[in-house]
Amino acid sequence: MKTKKKNYSSYAILTIFSLYMIFPFVSTTLYAMSTDWSKTILPTDFTFQWFVELIQDPNFNSAVLRSITLTLTTLAVVLVVMVPTVFLVYMYFPKVDSFMKGLVLMPYAIPGVILATGLLRMYSGSSIPMYAVLVGGLFIGSLPFMYQGVRNSLESIQTKSLIEAAEILGANKLTAFIRIILPNIKLGLLITTLLIFSSFFGEFVLTNLLIGGRYETIRIYMLRRMNENGHLASAVMVSYFILLILISLIITYLTSSKRKEKMKRKAKKVTLKNKEDMTITPQ
Amino acid sequence: MSYIAIDNLSLSFGDNKVLKDISLTIEKGELVTLLGPSGCGKSTLLRVFAGLEVFQEGQVFLDGEEISNVPSKNRNVGMVFQSYALFPNMTVYENIAFGLTIKKFSKSEIKQKVIAALQLVNLEDKADFYPDQLSGGQQQRVSLARSLVTEPKVLLLDEPLSALDAKIRKQLQIDIRDLQKKLGITMIFVTHDQEEAMILSDRVFVMSEGNIVQQASPAELYAQPKNNFVASFIGNYNIILADELKQLDRTFSPKSGSNKYAIRSETIHLEPIKGENVLHFQGILKEYTVLGSTIRCYFNAGAINLTVDLLNSEINIGELEGTSELYINKENIIAIDE
Amino acid sequence: MKRKQWNKSILLLIPFFLLSAMFLIVPMILMITSSFTSETTGAFTLENYQEVLTNPFYYQAFLNSGMISIISSVVGLVLAIIVSYAMTNLPEKIQDKLTVYINVAANFAGVPLAFAFIILLGNSGVFRIFFENLDLPLLSNFNLYSWQGLAITYLYFQIPLGILFIYPSLKKIRKEWKEAAFMLGASNWRYWRKVGLPSIMPSIAGTFVIMFANGMGTYETAYALTGSNINLVTIRIAALVSGDIYARPIIGSTLAVIFAIIMILILIVSQMLLKRVRRDLV
Numbered sequence: 001m002k003t004k005k006k007n008y009s010s011y012a013i014l015t016i017f018s019l020y021m022i023f024p025f026v027s028t029t030l031y032a033m034s035t036d037w038s039k040t041i042l043p044t045d046f047t048f049q050w051f052v053e054l055i056q057d058p059n060f061n062s063a064v065l066r067s068i069t070l071t072l073t074t075l076a077v078v079l080v081v082m083v084p085t086v087f088l089v090y091m092y093f094p095k096v097d098s099f100m101k102g103l104v105l106m107p108y109a110i111p112g113v114i115l116a117t118g119l120l121r122m123y124s125g126s127s128i129p130m131y132a133v134l135v136g137g138l139f140i141g142s143l144p145f146m147y148q149g150v151r152n153s154l155e156s157i158q159t160k161s162l163i164e165a166a167e168i169l170g171a172n173k174l175t176a177f178i179r180i181i182l183p184n185i186k187l188g189l190l191i192t193t194l195l196i197f198s199s200f201f202g203e204f205v206l207t208n209l210l211i212g213g214r215y216e217t218i219r220i221y222m223l224r225r226m227n228e229n230g231h232l233a234s235a236v237m238v239s240y241f242i243l244l245i246l247i248s249l250i251i252t253y254l255t256s257s258k259r260k261e262k263m264k265r266k267a268k269k270v271t272l273k274n275k276e277d278m279t280i281t282p283q
Numbered sequence: 284m285s286y287i288a289i290d291n292l293s294l295s296f297g298d299n300k301v302l303k304d305i306s307l308t309i310e311k312g313e314l315v316t317l318l319g320p321s322g323c324g325k326s327t328l329l330r331v332f333a334g335l336e337v338f339q340e341g342q343v344f345l346d347g348e349e350i351s352n353v354p355s356k357n358r359n360v361g362m363v364f365q366s367y368a369l370f371p372n373m374t375v376y377e378n379i380a381f382g383l384t385i386k387k388f389s390k391s392e393i394k395q396k397v398i399a400a401l402q403l404v405n406l407e408d409k410a411d412f413y414p415d416q417l418s419g420g421q422q423q424r425v426s427l428a429r430s431l432v433t434e435p436k437v438l439l440l441d442e443p444l445s446a447l448d449a450k451i452r453k454q455l456q457i458d459i460r461d462l463q464k465k466l467g468i469t470m471i472f473v474t475h476d477q478e479e480a481m482i483l484s485d486r487v488f489v490m491s492e493g494n495i496v497q498q499a500s501p502a503e504l505y506a507q508p509k510n511n512f513v514a515s516f517i518g519n520y521n522i523i524l525a526d527e528l529k530q531l532d533r534t535f536s537p538k539s540g541s542n543k544y545a546i547r548s549e550t551i552h553l554e555p556i557k558g559e560n561v562l563h564f565q566g567i568l569k570e571y572t573v574l575g576s577t578i579r580c581y582f583n584a585g586a587i588n589l590t591v592d593l594l595n596s597e598i599n600i601g602e603l604e605g606t607s608e609l610y611i612n613k614e615n616i617i618a619i620d621e
Numbered sequence: 622m623k624r625k626q627w628n629k630s631i632l633l634l635i636p637f638f639l640l641s642a643m644f645l646i647v648p649m650i651l652m653i654t655s656s657f658t659s660e661t662t663g664a665f666t667l668e669n670y671q672e673v674l675t676n677p678f679y680y681q682a683f684l685n686s687g688m689i690s691i692i693s694s695v696v697g698l699v700l701a702i703i704v705s706y707a708m709t710n711l712p713e714k715i716q717d718k719l720t721v722y723i724n725v726a727a728n729f730a731g732v733p734l735a736f737a738f739i740i741l742l743g744n745s746g747v748f749r750i751f752f753e754n755l756d757l758p759l760l761s762n763f764n765l766y767s768w769q770g771l772a773i774t775y776l777y778f779q780i781p782l783g784i785l786f787i788y789p790s791l792k793k794i795r796k797e798w799k800e801a802a803f804m805l806g807a808s809n810w811r812y813w814r815k816v817g818l819p820s821i822m823p824s825i826a827g828t829f830v831i832m833f834a835n836g837m838g839t840y841e842t843a844y845a846l847t848g849s850n851i852n853l854v855t856i857r858i859a860a861l862v863s864g865d866i867y868a869r870p871i872i873g874s875t876l877a878v879i880f881a882i883i884m885i886l887i888l889i890v891s892q893m894l895l896k897r898v899r900r901d902l903v
């Protein structure tokens with residue numbers, strides 16, 4: 001009985017918390033679906049007009065396109081550079097590795113504004129295009145996530161002994177990496193990539209400070225419209241949330257399928273163990 | 284020249300000297316074990332053979348060539364890890380075939396060799412399973428097949444059985460020994476279990492703190508431990524000083540120069556032993572444990588504590604009270620180093 | 622291997638080090654050196670620091686940022702602990718799902734968050750109308766665009782951030798707690814005072830520091846809510862380095878250097894304290 005009671009209060013706390021967390025989403029959604037909501041508690045009408053307007057706005061479409069371009073470009077750089085780097089550092093350069101562990105705290109010591117200050121100091125007025133600087137800045141910003149994500153994946157498959165086993169069997173490092181390590185960290189990499197994707201897609205600070213109005217990404221578009229037409233801006237935000245939630249759903253699905261697969265195999269193993277034939281008889 | 288040789292090898296991790304001036308030789312077709320307590324450097328020494336550790340001084344030879352600077356992938360050795368280290372993304376078949384595909388064998392050759400290896404470890408029916416669908420013992424057999432299929436010059440095994448339960452471990456010990464004899468392959472086997480070392484090996488290297496303290500056949504090791512460390516690590520030895528032995532029986536005269544002696548617990552008897560060469564004294568039974576066919580008894584003989592193993596079938600332990608007469612044949616009193 | 626061979630794979634690390642140098646290390650060094658250069662002559666000087674440290678306007682910016690961050694992290698931390706504790710009472714499956722969405726919520730900051738709060742609590746926000754209709758003057762003195770308003774808005778992303786750090790350690794403790802309490806027959810309260818609290822104290826303290834730093838570094842939410850009207854360090858720096866009218870990049874750099882030094886010091890000190898606490902526990 002006692003635990004039951006505790007569970008009720010736990011559910012109560014979590015319900016209140018969830019309501020609190022959902023409230024802003026709900027209000028934004030309602031706002032996006034009404035034309036007038038200023039004197040009443042609930043909106044007075046219901047419409048899809050803002051979404052239609054949005055899709056017809058070429059500025060919106062190009063903002064989405066810009067965000068996607070920026071995200072994919074940066075993601076490509078991050079993956080190509082960081083996956084081999086984290087692997088090599090983890091395997092062969094333990095000193096660099098322990099140094100890179102400190103990276104995790106970097107975004108707190110050097111938040112976006114400070115990084116942007118340094119980047120502007122160095123590159124404003126230089127011949128290097130600001131777009132490249134932005135990609136570089138985002139690369140730096142994603143280091144902690146990337147490092148942790150890849151490293152955790154490597155650790156979870158006992159990379160060190162797998163590589164040693166492969167080398168003893170005659171494989172070189174590259175072969176071992178491509179044929180053994182990559183296939184095994186695939187799923188972990190995908191999850192990390194999705195997380196970074198959603199954070200790049202919603203990036204604002206660096207983009208705004210480094211390029212600003214000259215390269216209107218989705219968040220900058222959002223901010224501009226927010227000051228012009230709140231309902232339309234809400235429609236942008238709602239579309240953006242839907243995308244984020246989709247990504248989260250995919251991540252949950254991937255994570256649980258990873259676990260399920262393991263469980264399934266474990267279950268099979270138990271039945272196998274029962275009929276196991278223990279002996280090896282040299283013929 | 285021996286098939287495998289290590290000359291004056293030293294290895295440190297930073298300031299921590301893990302292997303201290305080690306020299307050893309191993310003959311072709313031998314199965315040797317590296318035996319010693321945790322942290323004494325067994326795995327490190329094994330990994331030196333595999334080319335997985337950097338060492339500072341000394342040389343390593345295999346089959347007449349110095350291999351000190353040959354990278355792992357070109358050494359043609361096999362290794363079985365404690366954690367199996369099977370590739371999780373590959374089936375049993377692919378795991379075993381991996382080394383052969385690297386060496387660019389033709390498809391049909393690979394198939395033939397893999398199937399032979401699977402038969403060798405009795406896993407033909409598991410070819411298409413993934414490693415995590417197998418039990419620990421089966422995984423270890425795959426690992427064994429994977430390292431044997433490339434026909435390595437020497438097979439290195441790092442506590443390959445320590446993660447398995449006792450029954451499977453016993454069986455695999457026998458299987459490994461049979462395989463080794465059948466294929467005539469040279470094996471270096473790491474273990475911290477003295478019983479395992481005794482069952483398996485032609486020769487045992489006992490290690491302590493980065494040194495090889497004794498190398499001998501199992502029988503020799505048991506009968507003639509070189510020092511205190513080996514004696515207490517290998518079997519149930521009573522370690523006794525010369526003076527103490529004199530207190531027990533004044534007829535005892537120390538062998539030339541030795542001050543420390545080892546007496547195996549099963550060589551102390553309750554029935555009189557005939558002949559001149561016998562130490563005879565009294566002891567009081569303090570405690571005992573029934574171990575199955577033997578009973579381990581703890582006697583006090585004056586100031587000395589003695590462990591004595593008696594056969595369960597030969598005495599009635601309940602009747603043993605007060606002072607008992609104890610006998611040791613002097614041949615069984617082994618002089619050891621400090 | 623006899624000698625450690627020259628490991629050629631270090632060459633593959635060049636892109637990483639190059640990018641880090643180009644976009645992190647050198648810019649940071651330039652930022653530091655420029656904070657020591659005179660705005661007019663370009664010579665070495667300390668006058669930027671003198672100006673920043675004596676001008677009450679900048680001083681106030683640090684104070685405001687600090688205030689908002691402390692309030693939002695203290696309140697956020699307490700709520701995060703309560704919610705995390707409640708979470709550990711639920712079935713595993715629900716716990717897993719929740720953590721994913723909490724992760725999303727922790728990233729729900731900035732422009733969308735600001736706007737959602739404007740709809741709810743802004744000058745013609747839903748809650749304001751609601752309370753006005755009821756004739757309750759609850760919100761009449763409340764201004765979303767003030768630092769109190771910011772603190773409440775920050776709370777929204779601080780709580781999930783706190784949960785992300787507190788929940789795992791609480792979960793670990795709970796498992797041990799159940800076993801320990803079971804074995805020792807200790808009462809709940811006794812257990813928490815003697816074992817539970819001391820062992821999660823380090824992670825609570827660590828979480829607090831991270832939440833505080835997160836609050837200090839927040840820019841987007843504040844900017845979206847108030848433009849440049851509120852005097853926060855990040856807003857100040859951004860206006861100084863990129864504003865068109867008031868741009869004074871060198872003063873901006875100086876502020877940024879001071880900010881980074883403060884944050885790094887806080888992080889280092891907290892890490893050291895945490896290590897000590899942990900050692901004391903063992």
Ligand SMILES: Nc1ncnc2c1ncn2[C@@H]1O[C@H](COP(=O)(O)OP(=O)(O)OP(=O)(O)O)[C@@H](O)[C@H]1O
Nearest residue numbers: 296299301319320321322323324325326327328475
């Ligand atoms: N990579 C390493 N870096 C630093 N020290 C190491 C490393 N590997 C091993 N050591 C140290 O070297 C010593 C010997 O280790 P080793 O693994 O050879 O022991 P072992 O005899 O195999 O022990 P066990 O039976 O526990 O496996 C230990 O003190 C260990 O701490």
Ligand SMILES: [Mg+2]
Nearest residue numbers: 325326327441
């Ligand atoms: Mg070992």
